[in-house]
Amino acid sequence: MSSLNYHHLRYFHAVAHDGNLTRTAERLNLSQSALSTQIRKLEERLGHRLFDRRGRQLVLTEAGRIALDHADEIFAAGDELVDTLKAAGRARRALRVGAMATLSRNFTLGFLRPLLGRADVEIVLRSGSPAELMQGLATLNLDVALLNRAAAEDAVTPFVSHRLDDQPVSLVGTPARLAGERDPAALLAREPVILPTAESPVRTGFDALCDRLGIRPQISAEVDDMAMMRLMARADAGLAVLPSIVVTDELSTGVLKEAQTLAGITESFHAVTLERRFPNPLLPELIRLAARPRAG
Template identity: 70%
Template sequence: MPLNYHHLRYFWAVAHDGNLTRTAERLNLSQSALSTQIKQLEDRLGHALFDRRGRQLHLTEAGRIALDHADAIFATGQELVATLQDSGRSRQALRVGAQATLSRNFQIGFLRPILSRPDVEVILRSGHPTELLEGLATLNFDLVLLNREPPDDGLAPFETHRLAEQPVSLVGTPARLNPDLPLATLLRDQPVILPTRDSTLRMAFDAQASRLGISPQVVAEVDDMAMMRLLAREDIGLALVPPIVVKDELASGRLVEARDHPAIVETFYAITLRRRFPNPVVQDLLAER
Protein backbone atom coordinates (compact mmCIF):
# COMPACT_ATOMS: atom_id res chain seq x y z
CA MET A 1 0.00 0.00 0.00
CA PRO A 2 1.48 3.39 -0.95
CA LEU A 3 2.30 5.94 1.72
CA ASN A 4 -0.44 8.47 2.46
CA TYR A 5 1.29 11.83 2.25
CA HIS A 6 -1.57 13.60 4.01
CA HIS A 7 -0.78 11.49 7.07
CA LEU A 8 2.91 12.30 6.66
CA ARG A 9 2.22 16.04 6.48
CA TYR A 10 0.13 15.91 9.66
CA PHE A 11 2.93 14.05 11.41
CA TRP A 12 5.46 16.57 10.06
CA ALA A 13 3.44 19.48 11.42
CA VAL A 14 3.03 17.94 14.88
CA ALA A 15 6.70 16.93 15.05
CA HIS A 16 7.82 20.52 14.40
CA ASP A 17 5.23 22.05 16.74
CA GLY A 18 5.79 19.49 19.48
CA ASN A 19 2.21 19.99 20.63
CA LEU A 20 -0.85 18.15 19.33
CA THR A 21 -3.37 20.73 20.56
CA ARG A 22 -1.56 23.68 18.98
CA THR A 23 -1.16 21.86 15.67
CA ALA A 24 -4.80 20.80 15.59
CA GLU A 25 -5.89 24.41 16.13
CA ARG A 26 -3.55 25.66 13.43
CA LEU A 27 -4.79 23.06 10.93
CA ASN A 28 -8.43 23.57 11.96
CA LEU A 29 -8.79 19.90 12.94
CA SER A 30 -10.00 18.18 16.06
CA GLN A 31 -7.33 16.59 18.24
CA SER A 32 -8.96 13.18 17.83
CA ALA A 33 -8.92 13.48 14.03
CA LEU A 34 -5.27 14.53 14.03
CA SER A 35 -4.37 11.68 16.40
CA THR A 36 -6.15 9.22 14.11
CA GLN A 37 -4.20 10.42 11.07
CA ILE A 38 -0.88 9.98 12.89
CA LYS A 39 -1.92 6.56 14.23
CA GLN A 40 -2.66 5.43 10.66
CA LEU A 41 0.81 6.57 9.59
CA GLU A 42 2.36 4.67 12.51
CA ASP A 43 0.40 1.56 11.50
CA ARG A 44 1.61 1.92 7.91
CA LEU A 45 5.26 2.31 8.95
CA GLY A 46 5.08 -0.34 11.64
CA HIS A 47 6.65 1.87 14.33
CA ALA A 48 5.51 4.35 16.96
CA LEU A 49 6.64 7.84 15.95
CA PHE A 50 6.00 9.63 19.23
CA ASP A 51 6.61 8.77 22.84
CA ARG A 52 3.71 10.32 24.70
CA ARG A 53 4.73 11.51 28.17
CA GLY A 54 1.73 13.22 29.70
CA ARG A 55 0.88 16.14 27.43
CA GLN A 56 4.34 16.21 25.88
CA LEU A 57 5.22 14.47 22.61
CA HIS A 58 8.79 13.28 22.09
CA LEU A 59 10.04 11.73 18.86
CA THR A 60 11.05 8.09 19.00
CA GLU A 61 14.08 6.95 17.01
CA ALA A 62 11.76 5.90 14.15
CA GLY A 63 10.04 9.29 14.48
CA ARG A 64 13.34 11.15 14.08
CA ILE A 65 14.10 9.17 10.91
CA ALA A 66 10.59 9.80 9.58
CA LEU A 67 10.98 13.53 10.28
CA ASP A 68 14.29 13.65 8.38
CA HIS A 69 12.61 12.09 5.34
CA ALA A 70 9.52 14.30 5.69
CA ASP A 71 11.73 17.41 5.81
CA ALA A 72 13.42 16.29 2.59
CA ILE A 73 10.12 15.40 0.89
CA PHE A 74 8.40 18.69 1.65
CA ALA A 75 11.50 20.74 0.89
CA THR A 76 11.55 19.11 -2.54
CA GLY A 77 7.91 20.07 -3.00
CA GLN A 78 8.70 23.68 -2.14
CA GLU A 79 11.52 23.68 -4.67
CA LEU A 80 9.12 22.39 -7.32
CA VAL A 81 6.57 25.08 -6.56
CA ALA A 82 9.31 27.70 -6.72
CA THR A 83 10.35 26.29 -10.15
CA LEU A 84 13.90 25.82 -9.09
CA GLN A 85 16.25 23.74 -11.15
CA ASP A 86 15.77 20.03 -10.76
CA SER A 87 19.48 19.25 -10.44
CA GLY A 88 19.45 19.21 -6.63
CA ARG A 89 19.53 15.98 -4.65
CA SER A 90 17.90 14.94 -1.41
CA ARG A 91 20.35 15.44 1.46
CA GLN A 92 20.80 13.27 4.53
CA ALA A 93 21.03 15.34 7.73
CA LEU A 94 23.92 14.73 10.13
CA ARG A 95 23.40 16.41 13.51
CA VAL A 96 26.67 16.90 15.37
CA GLY A 97 27.14 18.36 18.84
CA ALA A 98 30.63 19.56 19.77
CA GLN A 99 32.01 20.60 23.14
CA ALA A 100 32.39 24.38 23.11
CA THR A 101 36.06 24.20 24.09
CA LEU A 102 36.97 21.68 21.40
CA SER A 103 39.42 22.76 18.69
CA ARG A 104 37.65 24.02 15.55
CA ASN A 105 40.54 22.71 13.47
CA PHE A 106 40.00 19.23 14.91
CA GLN A 107 36.25 19.42 14.22
CA ILE A 108 36.85 20.40 10.59
CA GLY A 109 39.44 17.65 10.19
CA PHE A 110 37.04 15.05 11.56
CA LEU A 111 34.11 16.19 9.40
CA ARG A 112 36.15 16.83 6.23
CA PRO A 113 35.38 13.43 4.60
CA ILE A 114 31.67 14.28 4.35
CA LEU A 115 31.70 18.09 4.03
CA SER A 116 31.90 18.00 0.24
CA ARG A 117 29.32 15.24 -0.21
CA PRO A 118 26.28 16.58 -2.08
CA ASP A 119 23.99 14.11 -0.29
CA VAL A 120 24.86 15.26 3.26
CA GLU A 121 23.80 18.34 5.22
CA VAL A 122 25.84 18.92 8.39
CA ILE A 123 24.09 20.63 11.30
CA LEU A 124 26.70 21.55 13.90
CA ARG A 125 25.93 22.85 17.39
CA SER A 126 28.29 23.55 20.30
CA GLY A 127 27.59 23.41 24.00
CA HIS A 128 28.44 22.00 27.42
CA PRO A 129 29.08 18.24 27.59
CA THR A 130 26.06 17.64 29.84
CA GLU A 131 23.57 19.30 27.48
CA LEU A 132 25.18 17.65 24.46
CA LEU A 133 24.83 14.19 25.96
CA GLU A 134 21.23 14.95 26.89
CA GLY A 135 20.63 15.93 23.27
CA LEU A 136 22.24 12.72 22.09
CA ALA A 137 20.06 10.65 24.44
CA THR A 138 16.91 12.33 23.07
CA LEU A 139 18.05 11.83 19.43
CA ASN A 140 18.58 15.54 18.77
CA PHE A 141 22.16 14.66 17.83
CA ASP A 142 23.53 11.75 15.84
CA LEU A 143 27.02 12.17 17.26
CA VAL A 144 28.76 14.26 19.92
CA LEU A 145 32.44 15.28 19.97
CA LEU A 146 34.07 15.58 23.41
CA ASN A 147 37.50 15.55 25.00
CA ARG A 148 36.35 13.28 27.83
CA GLU A 149 34.49 9.99 28.04
CA PRO A 150 30.86 10.23 29.17
CA PRO A 151 29.98 8.97 32.66
CA ASP A 152 29.02 5.31 32.71
CA ASP A 153 25.74 5.69 34.58
CA GLY A 154 23.83 3.04 32.65
CA LEU A 155 20.94 5.42 31.90
CA ALA A 156 21.76 5.83 28.20
CA PRO A 157 23.48 3.27 25.95
CA PHE A 158 26.34 5.54 24.86
CA GLU A 159 29.10 4.17 22.66
CA THR A 160 32.52 5.84 22.93
CA HIS A 161 34.86 5.97 19.92
CA ARG A 162 38.39 7.18 20.65
CA LEU A 163 39.47 9.29 17.68
CA ALA A 164 42.88 10.77 18.45
CA GLU A 165 45.10 12.23 21.12
CA GLN A 166 47.80 14.84 21.13
CA PRO A 167 50.06 16.58 23.65
CA VAL A 168 49.11 20.02 24.90
CA SER A 169 51.65 22.84 24.54
CA LEU A 170 52.43 26.30 25.85
CA VAL A 171 52.43 28.75 22.96
CA GLY A 172 53.08 32.48 22.72
CA THR A 173 54.52 35.21 20.56
CA PRO A 174 58.25 35.04 19.77
CA ALA A 175 58.73 38.22 21.82
CA ARG A 176 57.27 36.55 24.94
CA LEU A 177 58.23 32.88 24.67
CA ASN A 178 61.78 31.55 24.49
CA PRO A 179 61.21 27.97 23.27
CA ASP A 180 64.38 26.71 24.97
CA LEU A 181 63.48 27.77 28.52
CA PRO A 182 62.32 25.07 30.97
CA LEU A 183 58.60 24.79 31.61
CA ALA A 184 58.95 25.80 35.27
CA THR A 185 60.77 29.01 34.32
CA LEU A 186 58.11 29.95 31.78
CA LEU A 187 55.31 29.37 34.28
CA ARG A 188 57.05 31.46 36.94
CA ASP A 189 57.97 34.36 34.68
CA GLN A 190 55.06 34.69 32.23
CA PRO A 191 51.29 35.16 32.62
CA VAL A 192 49.20 32.30 31.26
CA ILE A 193 45.91 31.90 29.41
CA LEU A 194 44.13 28.77 30.62
CA PRO A 195 40.93 26.80 30.01
CA THR A 196 38.25 27.16 32.68
CA ARG A 197 38.46 25.11 35.86
CA ASP A 198 35.82 22.57 34.82
CA SER A 199 37.90 21.33 31.87
CA THR A 200 40.10 18.24 31.94
CA LEU A 201 43.05 20.23 30.57
CA ARG A 202 42.82 22.80 33.36
CA MET A 203 42.60 20.15 36.06
CA ALA A 204 45.69 18.40 34.67
CA PHE A 205 47.57 21.73 34.42
CA ASP A 206 46.70 22.75 38.00
CA ALA A 207 47.92 19.37 39.27
CA GLN A 208 51.20 19.74 37.40
CA ALA A 209 51.77 23.32 38.62
CA SER A 210 51.17 22.10 42.16
CA ARG A 211 53.78 19.37 41.75
CA LEU A 212 56.25 21.99 40.51
CA GLY A 213 55.47 24.24 43.47
CA ILE A 214 54.39 27.09 41.17
CA SER A 215 51.37 29.41 41.34
CA PRO A 216 51.20 30.86 37.81
CA GLN A 217 49.79 34.30 37.12
CA VAL A 218 46.53 33.54 35.31
CA VAL A 219 45.72 36.46 33.04
CA ALA A 220 42.63 34.89 31.44
CA GLU A 221 40.38 31.84 31.86
CA VAL A 222 38.57 30.99 28.63
CA ASP A 223 36.11 28.25 27.66
CA ASP A 224 36.72 28.61 23.92
CA MET A 225 39.90 27.45 22.18
CA ALA A 226 39.44 29.91 19.32
CA MET A 227 39.42 32.78 21.82
CA MET A 228 42.54 31.39 23.52
CA ARG A 229 44.27 31.45 20.14
CA LEU A 230 43.30 35.09 19.59
CA LEU A 231 44.43 36.12 23.07
CA ALA A 232 47.80 34.43 22.52
CA ARG A 233 48.16 36.36 19.26
CA GLU A 234 47.40 39.58 21.17
CA ASP A 235 50.43 38.73 23.36
CA ILE A 236 48.70 38.93 26.73
CA GLY A 237 50.27 35.66 27.89
CA LEU A 238 51.21 32.07 27.11
CA ALA A 239 48.27 29.86 26.12
CA LEU A 240 47.79 26.21 27.12
CA VAL A 241 46.43 24.67 23.91
CA PRO A 242 46.78 21.64 21.66
CA PRO A 243 49.04 22.61 18.71
CA ILE A 244 46.23 21.87 16.23
CA VAL A 245 44.38 24.93 17.58
CA VAL A 246 47.18 27.26 16.45
CA LYS A 247 48.65 25.27 13.56
CA ASP A 248 48.44 28.20 11.10
CA GLU A 249 50.12 30.60 13.54
CA LEU A 250 52.89 28.07 14.30
CA ALA A 251 53.48 27.51 10.59
CA SER A 252 53.73 31.25 9.92
CA GLY A 253 55.92 31.94 12.96
CA ARG A 254 53.40 34.33 14.49
CA LEU A 255 53.33 32.02 17.53
CA VAL A 256 56.00 29.63 18.79
CA GLU A 257 55.78 26.52 20.94
CA ALA A 258 57.74 25.68 24.09
CA ARG A 259 59.96 22.63 23.59
CA ASP A 260 59.48 21.57 27.22
CA HIS A 261 55.90 20.33 26.95
CA PRO A 262 53.52 20.05 29.89
CA ALA A 263 52.88 16.35 30.56
CA ILE A 264 49.28 16.74 29.45
CA VAL A 265 47.47 14.96 26.63
CA GLU A 266 44.08 15.84 25.16
CA THR A 267 42.05 12.92 23.86
CA PHE A 268 39.23 13.36 21.35
CA TYR A 269 36.15 11.14 21.45
CA ALA A 270 33.09 10.65 19.26
CA ILE A 271 30.09 9.61 21.33
CA THR A 272 27.13 7.88 19.70
CA LEU A 273 23.97 6.25 20.96
CA ARG A 274 23.30 2.57 20.41
CA ARG A 275 20.44 2.75 17.93
CA ARG A 276 18.25 0.36 16.05
CA PHE A 277 18.38 2.67 13.03
CA PRO A 278 21.87 4.25 13.03
CA ASN A 279 22.54 7.19 10.75
CA PRO A 280 24.62 5.76 7.87
CA VAL A 281 26.61 9.00 7.60
CA VAL A 282 27.89 8.47 11.16
CA GLN A 283 29.00 4.99 10.18
CA ASP A 284 30.80 6.41 7.14
CA LEU A 285 32.60 8.99 9.30
CA LEU A 286 33.72 6.52 11.93
CA ALA A 287 34.91 4.12 9.23
CA GLU A 288 37.34 6.85 8.10
CA ARG A 289 39.15 6.84 11.48
Protein backbone atom coordinates in the same frame (compact mmCIF):
# COMPACT_ATOMS: atom_id res chain seq x y z
CA MET B 1 -4.85 -4.45 29.18
CA SER B 2 -5.56 -2.10 26.29
CA SER B 3 -2.61 -0.65 24.42
CA LEU B 4 -1.66 3.02 24.39
CA ASN B 5 -3.56 5.14 21.87
CA TYR B 6 -0.87 7.06 19.97
CA HIS B 7 -3.39 9.56 18.59
CA HIS B 8 -4.05 10.62 22.18
CA LEU B 9 -0.30 10.78 22.79
CA ARG B 10 0.22 12.91 19.68
CA TYR B 11 -2.38 15.44 20.85
CA PHE B 12 -0.81 15.54 24.31
CA HIS B 13 2.62 16.05 22.71
CA ALA B 14 1.34 19.03 20.73
CA VAL B 15 -0.38 20.67 23.71
CA ALA B 16 2.63 20.09 25.98
CA HIS B 17 4.94 21.91 23.59
CA ASP B 18 2.50 24.75 22.94
CA GLY B 19 1.46 25.14 26.58
CA ASN B 20 -1.88 26.51 25.43
CA LEU B 21 -4.97 24.48 24.59
CA THR B 22 -6.61 27.18 22.47
CA ARG B 23 -3.54 27.73 20.30
CA THR B 24 -3.03 23.99 19.77
CA ALA B 25 -6.69 23.44 18.91
CA GLU B 26 -6.53 26.19 16.28
CA ARG B 27 -3.31 24.80 14.82
CA LEU B 28 -4.74 21.28 14.60
CA ASN B 29 -8.15 22.52 13.37
CA LEU B 30 -9.96 20.91 16.31
CA SER B 31 -12.40 22.23 18.84
CA GLN B 32 -11.04 22.83 22.34
CA SER B 33 -13.56 20.37 23.76
CA ALA B 34 -12.45 17.63 21.36
CA LEU B 35 -8.80 18.23 22.19
CA SER B 36 -9.57 18.25 25.92
CA THR B 37 -11.37 14.93 25.53
CA GLN B 38 -8.31 13.36 23.87
CA ILE B 39 -6.05 14.55 26.69
CA ARG B 40 -8.49 13.32 29.32
CA LYS B 41 -8.63 9.85 27.72
CA LEU B 42 -4.81 9.66 27.80
CA GLU B 43 -4.81 10.68 31.47
CA GLU B 44 -7.35 7.98 32.22
CA ARG B 45 -5.24 5.41 30.38
CA LEU B 46 -2.06 6.42 32.23
CA GLY B 47 -3.79 6.89 35.58
CA HIS B 48 -2.28 10.32 36.21
CA ARG B 49 -3.17 13.94 35.59
CA LEU B 50 -0.75 15.36 33.00
CA PHE B 51 -1.46 19.09 33.25
CA ASP B 52 -2.19 21.71 35.88
CA ARG B 53 -3.95 24.87 34.75
CA ARG B 54 -2.42 28.20 35.78
CA GLY B 55 -4.46 31.01 34.34
CA ARG B 56 -4.59 30.43 30.60
CA GLN B 57 -1.46 28.30 30.60
CA LEU B 58 -1.22 24.54 30.98
CA VAL B 59 1.73 23.43 33.09
CA LEU B 60 3.02 19.87 33.06
CA THR B 61 2.73 17.83 36.23
CA GLU B 62 5.55 15.50 37.20
CA ALA B 63 3.75 12.66 35.41
CA GLY B 64 3.29 14.99 32.44
CA ARG B 65 7.00 15.71 32.22
CA ILE B 66 7.75 11.99 32.22
CA ALA B 67 5.12 11.39 29.54
CA LEU B 68 6.53 14.22 27.40
CA ASP B 69 10.08 12.82 27.59
CA HIS B 70 8.81 9.49 26.30
CA ALA B 71 6.61 11.11 23.66
CA ASP B 72 9.57 13.14 22.36
CA GLU B 73 11.62 9.97 21.94
CA ILE B 74 8.75 8.00 20.39
CA PHE B 75 7.96 10.58 17.72
CA ALA B 76 11.62 11.40 17.05
CA ALA B 77 12.27 7.70 16.49
CA GLY B 78 9.33 7.53 14.11
CA ASP B 79 10.60 10.54 12.14
CA GLU B 80 14.07 9.01 12.04
CA LEU B 81 12.69 5.72 10.72
CA VAL B 82 10.83 7.47 7.91
CA ASP B 83 13.85 9.61 7.02
CA THR B 84 16.24 6.66 7.11
CA LEU B 85 14.14 4.37 4.95
CA LYS B 86 13.32 7.15 2.50
CA ALA B 87 17.02 7.98 2.26
CA ALA B 88 17.68 4.53 0.83
CA GLY B 89 16.30 5.78 -2.45
CA ARG B 90 18.02 9.16 -2.42
CA ALA B 91 21.51 10.04 -3.52
CA ARG B 92 22.03 12.72 -0.86
CA ARG B 93 22.43 11.94 2.85
CA ALA B 94 22.52 14.25 5.86
CA LEU B 95 24.86 13.94 8.83
CA ARG B 96 23.85 15.87 11.95
CA VAL B 97 26.90 16.72 14.03
CA GLY B 98 27.07 18.46 17.39
CA ALA B 99 30.36 19.95 18.57
CA MET B 100 31.07 21.27 22.04
CA ALA B 101 31.11 25.05 21.73
CA THR B 102 34.55 25.28 23.33
CA LEU B 103 36.15 22.50 21.26
CA SER B 104 38.95 23.18 18.80
CA ARG B 105 37.50 24.28 15.46
CA ASN B 106 40.50 22.75 13.74
CA PHE B 107 39.72 19.36 15.26
CA THR B 108 36.05 19.58 14.24
CA LEU B 109 37.07 20.52 10.71
CA GLY B 110 39.54 17.64 10.58
CA PHE B 111 36.86 15.19 11.71
CA LEU B 112 34.49 16.34 8.96
CA ARG B 113 37.12 16.73 6.23
CA PRO B 114 36.47 13.34 4.53
CA LEU B 115 32.89 14.45 3.82
CA LEU B 116 33.51 18.08 2.87
CA GLY B 117 32.63 18.86 -0.72
CA ARG B 118 30.87 15.57 -1.36
CA ALA B 119 27.86 16.11 -3.59
CA ASP B 120 25.95 13.28 -1.90
CA VAL B 121 26.36 14.55 1.67
CA GLU B 122 24.85 17.45 3.58
CA ILE B 123 26.46 18.30 6.93
CA VAL B 124 24.35 19.94 9.62
CA LEU B 125 26.68 21.27 12.32
CA ARG B 126 25.49 22.62 15.65
CA SER B 127 27.43 23.73 18.71
CA GLY B 128 26.38 23.63 22.34
CA SER B 129 27.21 22.61 25.87
CA PRO B 130 27.90 18.94 26.64
CA ALA B 131 24.48 18.64 28.28
CA GLU B 132 22.76 20.10 25.20
CA LEU B 133 24.64 17.77 22.89
CA MET B 134 23.84 14.69 24.96
CA GLN B 135 20.18 15.71 24.92
CA GLY B 136 20.41 16.07 21.14
CA LEU B 137 21.73 12.53 20.87
CA ALA B 138 19.12 11.14 23.26
CA THR B 139 16.27 12.72 21.27
CA LEU B 140 17.80 11.59 17.95
CA ASN B 141 18.33 15.16 16.76
CA LEU B 142 22.07 14.51 16.42
CA ASP B 143 23.95 11.58 14.90
CA VAL B 144 27.21 12.26 16.72
CA ALA B 145 28.58 14.67 19.32
CA LEU B 146 32.22 15.78 19.49
CA LEU B 147 33.42 16.27 23.07
CA ASN B 148 36.65 16.52 25.05
CA ARG B 149 35.63 13.67 27.36
CA ALA B 150 33.84 10.36 27.21
CA ALA B 151 30.11 10.24 27.86
CA ALA B 152 29.12 9.56 31.44
CA GLU B 153 27.94 6.04 32.13
CA ASP B 154 24.17 5.87 31.83
CA ALA B 155 22.20 2.67 32.37
CA VAL B 156 19.14 4.18 30.70
CA THR B 157 20.56 5.86 27.60
CA PRO B 158 23.06 3.68 25.67
CA PHE B 159 25.74 6.21 24.72
CA VAL B 160 28.89 4.94 23.02
CA SER B 161 32.15 6.93 23.29
CA HIS B 162 34.74 6.58 20.53
CA ARG B 163 38.11 7.96 21.64
CA LEU B 164 39.55 9.62 18.56
CA ASP B 165 42.74 11.28 19.70
CA ASP B 166 44.86 12.50 22.61
CA GLN B 167 46.69 15.72 21.82
CA PRO B 168 49.70 16.75 23.95
CA VAL B 169 49.32 20.18 25.58
CA SER B 170 52.04 22.80 25.66
CA LEU B 171 52.65 26.48 26.34
CA VAL B 172 51.96 28.56 23.24
CA GLY B 173 52.83 32.22 22.82
CA THR B 174 54.36 34.89 20.64
CA PRO B 175 58.03 34.50 19.69
CA ALA B 176 58.86 37.58 21.77
CA ARG B 177 57.25 36.13 24.89
CA LEU B 178 58.97 32.76 24.54
CA ALA B 179 62.28 34.49 23.77
CA GLY B 180 63.88 31.22 22.75
CA GLU B 181 63.04 29.50 26.05
CA ARG B 182 61.34 26.09 25.69
CA ASP B 183 61.48 24.76 29.25
CA PRO B 184 57.94 24.93 30.72
CA ALA B 185 59.12 25.33 34.33
CA ALA B 186 61.24 28.37 33.48
CA LEU B 187 58.43 29.92 31.44
CA LEU B 188 55.78 29.32 34.09
CA ALA B 189 57.97 30.95 36.70
CA ARG B 190 58.18 34.22 34.78
CA GLU B 191 55.31 34.55 32.28
CA PRO B 192 51.54 35.03 32.77
CA VAL B 193 49.38 32.21 31.49
CA ILE B 194 46.00 31.90 29.76
CA LEU B 195 44.23 28.88 31.23
CA PRO B 196 41.10 26.86 30.54
CA THR B 197 38.49 27.05 33.29
CA ALA B 198 38.36 24.69 36.26
CA GLU B 199 35.86 22.35 34.55
CA SER B 200 38.41 21.39 31.88
CA PRO B 201 40.44 18.16 32.28
CA VAL B 202 43.43 20.11 30.94
CA ARG B 203 43.13 22.60 33.79
CA THR B 204 43.10 19.77 36.33
CA GLY B 205 46.32 18.39 34.87
CA PHE B 206 47.92 21.83 34.71
CA ASP B 207 47.16 22.61 38.36
CA ALA B 208 48.64 19.25 39.39
CA LEU B 209 51.79 19.93 37.34
CA CYS B 210 52.30 23.35 38.94
CA ASP B 211 51.87 21.79 42.37
CA ARG B 212 54.54 19.21 41.59
CA LEU B 213 56.90 21.92 40.34
CA GLY B 214 56.19 24.17 43.32
CA ILE B 215 55.12 27.01 41.02
CA ARG B 216 52.24 29.41 41.56
CA PRO B 217 51.61 30.76 38.05
CA GLN B 218 50.50 34.28 37.31
CA ILE B 219 47.09 33.85 35.68
CA SER B 220 46.36 36.34 32.92
CA ALA B 221 42.92 34.91 32.04
CA GLU B 222 40.69 31.88 32.53
CA VAL B 223 38.77 31.08 29.35
CA ASP B 224 36.34 28.29 28.47
CA ASP B 225 36.77 28.62 24.69
CA MET B 226 39.85 27.38 22.84
CA ALA B 227 39.26 29.80 19.98
CA MET B 228 39.34 32.73 22.41
CA MET B 229 42.49 31.35 24.06
CA ARG B 230 44.11 31.29 20.63
CA LEU B 231 43.15 34.92 20.00
CA MET B 232 44.44 36.01 23.42
CA ALA B 233 47.75 34.27 22.77
CA ARG B 234 48.00 36.09 19.44
CA ALA B 235 47.30 39.35 21.28
CA ASP B 236 50.25 38.51 23.57
CA ALA B 237 48.14 38.40 26.73
CA GLY B 238 50.29 35.54 28.01
CA LEU B 239 51.22 31.94 27.28
CA ALA B 240 48.21 29.79 26.45
CA VAL B 241 47.92 26.22 27.73
CA LEU B 242 46.69 24.53 24.55
CA PRO B 243 47.11 21.51 22.28
CA SER B 244 48.91 22.52 19.11
CA ILE B 245 45.95 21.57 16.88
CA VAL B 246 44.16 24.71 18.10
CA VAL B 247 46.89 26.97 16.68
CA THR B 248 47.99 24.99 13.63
CA ASP B 249 47.85 27.99 11.28
CA GLU B 250 49.67 30.31 13.70
CA LEU B 251 52.45 27.80 14.28
CA SER B 252 52.93 27.21 10.57
CA THR B 253 53.26 30.95 9.86
CA GLY B 254 55.37 31.71 12.92
CA VAL B 255 52.82 34.05 14.50
CA LEU B 256 52.96 31.79 17.58
CA LYS B 257 55.59 29.42 18.88
CA GLU B 258 55.33 26.32 21.03
CA ALA B 259 57.41 25.39 24.06
CA GLN B 260 58.02 21.81 25.17
CA THR B 261 54.89 19.81 25.91
CA LEU B 262 53.59 19.78 29.47
CA ALA B 263 54.36 16.36 30.92
CA GLY B 264 51.32 14.19 31.49
CA ILE B 265 48.74 16.68 30.16
CA THR B 266 46.69 15.86 27.08
CA GLU B 267 43.45 17.03 25.54
CA SER B 268 41.21 14.12 24.59
CA PHE B 269 38.77 14.15 21.71
CA HIS B 270 35.76 11.83 21.58
CA ALA B 271 32.95 11.11 19.16
CA VAL B 272 29.87 10.11 21.15
CA THR B 273 27.00 8.27 19.51
CA LEU B 274 23.83 6.57 20.63
CA GLU B 275 23.11 2.89 20.04
CA ARG B 276 20.46 3.01 17.34
CA ARG B 277 18.55 0.50 15.29
CA PHE B 278 19.09 2.65 12.20
CA PRO B 279 22.48 4.37 12.66
CA ASN B 280 23.63 6.92 10.12
CA PRO B 281 25.63 4.92 7.53
CA LEU B 282 28.14 7.76 7.11
CA LEU B 283 29.40 7.49 10.68
CA PRO B 284 31.40 4.23 10.94
CA GLU B 285 33.90 5.14 8.23
CA LEU B 286 34.16 8.74 9.45
CA ILE B 287 34.98 7.60 12.99
CA ARG B 288 37.45 5.03 11.70
CA LEU B 289 39.32 7.67 9.69
CA ALA B 290 39.37 10.11 12.61
CA ALA B 291 40.60 7.66 15.25
CA ARG B 292 44.36 7.63 15.69
CA PRO B 293 45.97 4.32 16.68
CA ARG B 294 47.34 4.41 20.22
CA ALA B 295 50.28 2.49 21.54
CA GLY B 296 49.44 -0.53 23.65
